Amino acid sequence: MEGFNIEDSIRGIWDKLGNWLDAAILGLPNFILAVIVFIIFIIIAKYVGSAFNKIFRKSIKQESIRQMAIKVIKAIIILIGFFFALGLLNLNTVLTSILGAAGVVGLAIGLALQGTLNNTFSGVILSFLPEIQIGDWVETNGFAGSITEINLRNIVIKQSDNNYVIIPNSKIVDEPFKNFSRTPRSRVFIHCGVGYKSDLEMVRDLTIKVLEEHFPQRGNEEVEFMYQEFGDSSINYVARFWTDVTKNRDILIAQNKAIIEIKKAYDAKGINIPFPIRTIDFTNSLSLSNKD
Structure with a gap:
């Protein structure tokens, strides 16, 4: 083909590969440092999770809420480490795109699961409230009984008639409740x-x-x-x-x-506790013998 030079094309390819190799060699220290930082944050998340697990065992009796809270803490720490690693690789554009996409996805999920997330966050709040714990006898939302379970969606109350009532967490947070056990x-x-x-x-x-x-x-x-x-x-x-x-x-x-x-x-x-009585008083004197 006229004007086409194979040698120039090969030379261009090699130049491009050389530039990529140079960039990779120059960026290798940052890449290694980013991997090390990310691994360090993973290790930190593990130990922080263990520390919070010991703390939560004293204040949160419900296993599901305790594990959920620990997972959230670990995820936050690992996510911070991920962003630090991207920053070390000078991927600011990628970081901005990820944050933007995460915001849009988070908004969509929040709107779709509004009721569920409300109950979930309410469950986390209830787990830290000293005013309501498993085993307490409470009156709330027209029901009374002993709390047998607090999870991320609802609390379970065992009434005196041995029946169970399941109440969404948001109802407990939004409505007043009376706790006899406090x-x-x-x-x-x-x-x-x-x-x-x-x-x-x-x-x-x-x-x-x-x-x-x-x-x-x-x-x-x-x-x-x-x-x-x-x-x-x-x-x-x-x-x-x-x-x-x-x-x-x-x-x-x-x-x-x-x-x-x-x-x-x-x-x-001899003190009398009377029961209700009714006294009938005839003010007019009546006589059966009176013909009038």
């Missing part, structure tokens, strides 16, 4: 009423004495007794006292014992 002692309420002919001061003193005998108060704790209202058949009151409570069953046991002991004391003193 405090060793709580107040218990007793509602009752006595007859209108009762000596109210004597009833008050007797009720307080009975509760103090069977539920010893500690420190600044005290039994409180307050009359509330004039009811249809009785004068009603509420009594409050402190006792050991870590779950709802403890409250029921304390109320049961208090009611039995108060009833015994009232019977011994």
Whole structure:
């Protein structure tokens, strides 16, 4: 072919290969350094993961959340090492492209898995909250029971009827919950009423004495007794006292014992606990013998 010189073409190829070889030789130290840095970050991630595993064992009881948190920490450290390695290789354009693509992919995944990610992050938050732990008795979202599991999607509550309720983590984070197990002692309420002919001061003193005998108060704790209202058949009151409570069953046991002991004391003193009655009063005198 006219104008085509094989020698010039071969010479050009060799020149290009020579330039590549020179670039490879010049860049070899940076490549080796980048590999070493990346390996160092992998080793660091391993030891940091082990250290955090020991820390998380004290604060996170749920194995799935603990392992997930450790994997995330390791991935972040390795990713940082990867970016450092690219920087040592002077691949700034590649690094920018990767960051841009990661941003777009992350946004798409975030939008697609919005609900799932919300529950996942909520699960991580719950795992670090000292106010809620496995074994605690809680009331939340209309359910009450003992927490048997906390994972990355939901918590599992075992109710007193032995049924399990699964609640998404985001519901626990967004809604208020009551934890009976966080405090060793709580107040218990007793509602009752006595007859209108009762000596109210004597009833008050007797009720307080009975509760103090069977539920010893500690420190600044005290039994409180307050009359509330004039009811249809009785004068009603509420009594409050402190006792050991870590779950709802403890409250029921304390109320049961208090009611039995108060009833015994009232019977011994002749104090009446009336039941609702209705009195019919005929104001007009009627006579069957009156023909009018």
